Amino acid sequence: MGFEYALVHLKYTIPPAILLTLLYRPLFTRLDAYKVTFLVTIAVVSTIPWDSYLIRTRVWSYPSHVIIGPTLFDIPLEEVFFFVVQTYTTSLLYLILSKPTFQPSYLRAERSKTHRLGPVNPRWRIYRILGQLALAQLTLMGWRRASEGGPGTYTGLIVVWAFPFLLLLWSLAYQFLIGLPISNTLIPIALPTCYLWIVDTLALKRGTWVISNGTKYGVHLWDGLEIEEALFFLVTNTLIVFGQVAFDNALAVLYAFPHIFPKPPVLPPPHLLVRALLQPAALYDEERIKGLQEAVLRLQKKSRSFYLASSTFQGQIRTDLLLLYSFCRVADDLVDNAISTEEASEWVSKLQDFLKIAYGNGDSSSAKDDYIWLNFPRETQSALLQLPTSKVSKQPLEDLMLGFHMDLEFAQSHKRFPVQTETDLELYAYRVAGTVAQMCLELIFHDFVEVRSSSDQQRILDAGNRMGTALQFVNIARDIAVDANLGRVYLPADWLAEEGLRFDDVLSNPNSVKLEKLRSRLLKKAFKVYKDARDAIEELPVEARGPIRVAVESYMEIGRVLQQDGYVVKAGRATVSKLRRLRVAWSTLNRT
Ligand SMILES: CC(C)=CCC/C(C)=C/CC/C(C)=C/CC/C(C)=C/[C@@H]1[C@@H](COP(=O)(O)OP(=O)(O)O)[C@]1(C)CC/C=C(\C)CC/C=C(\C)CCC=C(C)C
Numbered sequence: 001m002g003f004e005y006a007l008v009h010l011k012y013t014i015p016p017a018i019l020l021t022l023l024y025r026p027l028f029t030r031l032d033a034y035k036v037t038f039l040v041t042i043a044v045v046s047t048i049p050w051d052s053y054l055i056r057t058r059v060w061s062y063p064s065h066v067i068i069g070p071t072l073f074d075i076p077l078e079e080v081f082f083f084v085v086q087t088y089t090t091s092l093l094y095l096i097l098s099k100p101t102f103q104p105s106y107l108r109a110e111r112s113k114t115h116r117l118g119p120v121n122p123r124w125r126i127y128r129i130l131g132q133l134a135l136a137q138l139t140l141m142g143w144r145r146a147s148e149g150g151p152g153t154y155t156g157l158i159v160v161w162a163f164p165f166l167l168l169l170w171s172l173a174y175q176f177l178i179g180l181p182i183s184n185t186l187i188p189i190a191l192p193t194c195y196l197w198i199v200d201t202l203a204l205k206r207g208t209w210v211i212s213n214g215t216k217y218g219v220h221l222w223d224g225l226e227i228e229e230a231l232f233f234l235v236t237n238t239l240i241v242f243g244q245v246a247f248d249n250a251l252a253v254l255y256a257f258p259h260i261f262p263k264p265p266v267l268p269p270p271h272l273l274v275r276a277l278l279q280p281a282a283l284y285d286e287e288r289i290k291g292l293q294e295a296v297l298r299l300q301k302k303s304r305s306f307y308l309a310s311s312t313f314q315g316q317i318r319t320d321l322l323l324l325y326s327f328c329r330v331a332d333d334l335v336d337n338a339i340s341t342e343e344a345s346e347w348v349s350k351l352q353d354f355l356k357i358a359y360g361n362g363d364s365s366s367a368k369d370d371y372i373w374l375n376f377p378r379e380t381q382s383a384l385l386q387l388p389t390s391k392v393s394k395q396p397l398e399d400l401m402l403g404f405h406m407d408l409e410f411a412q413s414h415k416r417f418p419v420q421t422e423t424d425l426e427l428y429a430y431r432v433a434g435t436v437a438q439m440c441l442e443l444i445f446h447d448f449v450e451v452r453s454s455s456d457q458q459r460i461l462d463a464g465n466r467m468g469t470a471l472q473f474v475n476i477a478r479d480i481a482v483d484a485n486l487g488r489v490y491l492p493a494d495w496l497a498e499e500g501l502r503f504d505d506v507l508s509n510p511n512s513v514k515l516e517k518l519r520s521r522l523l524k525k526a527f528k529v530y531k532d533a534r535d536a537i538e539e540l541p542v543e544a545r546g547p548i549r550v551a552v553e554s555y556m557e558i559g560r561v562l563q564q565d566g567y568v569v570k571a572g573r574a575t576v577s578k579l580r581r582l583r584v585a586w587s588t589l590n591r592t
Contacts, residue, residue, distance in 0.1 A: 004066035004208050005078035012199045013085045020092040026589035027099065029314055029543050031251075034267050036091045039243050043087040043236075044080065050161045051075050051083075059154050059215045066208050086196070090240040094188040098180075100311045103248050104256035104319055105293045106179045110281035120286065128174045135170055139163040153215035154228045162235045166242060172277040173246035185245065189237045196233040201225045250276040255319045256292060257285055258390075264316060266448065266543070291386035292319065295326035298383070302329055304578075305558070308585055309551035317447045317544065323386045324439055328400070330383040332432075334376075335404045336486070341411040348404050350375050354384060355401070359394040391446040396435035403431030410488045417503050420493045428490065429472035430465060437468030440548070441540075448541035456539070463536030466529050467552060473526035474559040477519045478575060484510035491518050523559050530556055549588045557584050 024032075052073040054060055067076040111120045142159025145152030170177060177185060201224040203209065211226060219227040250273040254264040260279060264272065299307050299322060310321060331351050338344035354375075357368050372384045406428050409418040419425050441464045445457060476483070476490040483490060489506045496502060499514040506515065530552070537548050558575045561567055569575065576584075 001069050002063075002065040002067065004206065005062065005076065005203075006068055008199065008203050008208055009078065009081060009085065012202075013082065013089070016195070017085055017089045017092070020089060020096065024092055024096050026546060026586070027095075027312060030267060031314055031543075032095055035095075035244065035247050036088060038247065038270070039091055039240060040084055040087045042243065043240065044083050046165070047083045048073055048075060048080070050157070051079065054154075054157065058212055059157065060209055060211045062209050086192070086236065087240050090188060090192045090237050091244055093192060094184070094241055094244045097188050098184040098244075098248070101181065101184055102292070102296045102311075102318065102322065103176065103180070104252040105289070105296050106176055107249075107252055107256055107284055107289050108175055108179070108281065109284040109286040109289060112282075115282060124175060124178075124281070127178055128171065131170045131174055132167060135163055135167040139167065149215075151215065151217045154211060155217065155231060158228065158232055158235055162239055165239055166235075169239075169242040169246045173242065173249040175281065176245045176249045176252075177242065180245065185241060188244075189234070189241045193234050193237045196237075197221070197225055197230055200229050200233065246277065247273065250274070251315065253277065253279055253284075255316045256288060259285060259288075266315065287382065287385060291323065291326070291382035294379075294382045295322045295386070298326050298329050304581065305554040305576075306551060308554055308581055309547055312547040312550050312585065312589065314543065315447075317444060320388050320391060320443045320447060321440060323383075323388055324392065324436075324443060326383040327387040328436060330380045331400070331404070334380065335407060341408055344404075344408050344411075348401055348408065351404075352398070352401050355394060355397050358387065358389045388443065392439045392442050396438045396442075399431050400435045403428060403435070406431065407488065410486075417489060417493065419490050422492050422494060425473075425476075425490060425492050426469065429469040429476075433468035433472035433475070434465035435468070437464040437471075440464070440551075444540060444544045444548075448543060450541055460536045460539055463533040466533040467536075470526045470529040470533065471552070471555045473522050473529070474555060474562075477522045477526065477562055478558055478569060480506070480515060480519060481510040481569065491515075491522065495521065519562065523563055526559055527556075546589045546591075549591065550585045553584050553588045554581050557581065 021028075052075055055062075055074045062076055062079075067078055070077045072080050108121050108124055110122065110124045111117055112122055112125065113119045138159060142156045142163060145156025146160050147156070201222070211228060216226060216228050221227055221230045251268070253276040254261045254268055254272065257279075260283065261272075261276065268276075299310060303325070306325060310318060310325070313321060331347075334347040334351070335344045338347055354368070354371060357371050360367075369385060372381050376384060406418040409415045419428055438461055441461055445452075480491070484507050487507065489496075489503045491506065493503065495518055496506065499518060501512075501514055505512070509515075534552070537545060537552065540548060554576070557580065561575050561580075562569065
């Protein structure tokens, strides 16, 4: 009996596991726990028979003075623990590194030349087949080495055990394995592999575990690291990451294609995951994939705060919020970027008609699609086509259009500026941002079904409305000069009059000292509304709480920066630095 192997864990495998747990803890969801447990179970169950065979046939062994004693099918418990801790740590590293990636946008529809709809991405099939052939060939070679006996035995046994799994995972998830950024694939394989190579070098040198002489090549990758051990760690980490990628591929299919999977549960059972992975890529909805890809790019390009917040959401809700953002952004840009008031007004009317058709009774979805194709620019169409109308009610969208309509009144000379009083300001902020908050909450309530009385739900929606309004006050406070350049003033005429100003004074000198005073007044109002509404966030489903805090806090941080003494707003420049935004997100997520 000895503690050598246990000490390897204490010194080398448990510390990184703890470190990564602490790092990922604020983002760790039920779905992550499910994924990791799933993988750990498969890893342990599939490794035990193989490892037990290796020990019983003396391919490798453990000197009795290095292990504590208890075994499972002849495998020392320290070794069983190793399968658990390695799978856990590599999985966690994968989860951390893949957090920013929105996986559904990496799905690709595939059709051969002979398909009735014509070919799409036919080369993906070739990649799949080439990978399958290579892995099958290697498995065969491994089989030969293992059955011949001699120095290739251990290598052969590793290959014959692991490569059929790799072949299966490749066949199911090759699109993601090829397409995802290397931060999601190669890096989570390479980092733990190199680390374990170093640990192994130290362990084997001290004789914690021993490979018998007749079954290895006797080749070293470097002094102290046998080539077979190096291969073992590379292959096992590859299996873990391929397993995680395949899991994410299944989730992406489940969340991306409501026409195939209308209401996937938050924790999809294994048979549903397998069904998702077995969906032929020819059935993938290309329009949907395009909509998702364009939505991510739009968010990435247009909003630093919401992009960061969006990556802290997971699963169905992340997809739905992205699509909602995409619609709101496109609608807002169509109106804001119109070259004349007439054009802007036409866009608002068209958007209103679109909503009538999309929410109309009995209208076929093809009527909606036709309307979009005929009336909106090509680059905006996917955002309209993919708006999740079955989850978001019509009223906040109609109110949002009324908000855009208020914007138009600035350019209509026969009309007064629309924000005359503080009540007008509140109405405007409700229409363009309270509505957005309400829609985000409707999506959350839809995707995380929780038993809650309708009065509680209404109370949370009201708080959300107010929070959206607070965010809009910050937005207006930041953009006084930008808006003045567009001929718009959202500060109420009443407030301006108190400072002896009129709308024209703001348009001609948007950076005056008196306006700084009004900026502060608006920010004070924003923070008052925010403080009054923020507790309701804690009543949201646990999966949404942290991410909504990140969305709200990273936007309110703009207000905090604006309140700093001497801060000067520079149009086009980020108000909050990237580092500060990350710090806010981190501390917000860590709040309990
Ligand atoms: C991660 C996440 C929550 C993402 C989705 C958010 C989303 C759908 C945003 C829509 C943004 C948008 C383009 C709306 C059009 C109208 C508009 C311009 C609204 C203003 C946004 C400012 O964005 P930005 O600075 O990029 O815009 P401009 O450059 O000025 O054009 C708004 C300030 C509104 C944003 C409001 C919200 C996202 C609501 C936040 C509140 C909640 C989610 C609810 C909080 C819950 C409780 C219970 C209190």
